[in-house]
Amino acid sequence: MSNWEKLESMTDEDIDFSDCPEISPEIAKNAFIRRGLKSPEKQSLTLFLDAEVVNWYKQNEIKHQTEINHLLKEYI
Secondary structure, X not given: OOOHHHHHHOOHHHOOOOOOOOOOHHHHHOOOOOOOOOOOOOOOOOXXXXXXXXXXXXXXXXXHHHHHHHHHHHHO
């Protein structure tokens, strides 16, 4: 059971991060952002991208279709 009153009264300085490793560039490279619920409907589309763009996603091990979809949704 959580002690919500104690938690709400804590400042950032009160939090013990001794068992949490710092986020290194290697860890951050593999991080991704989870955004809300999935769209109820997806449509298939053939999209031609510059090799430079596709290679960047592959080198960074990012699911390019999902990420490009998120970027486009943010844009609109």
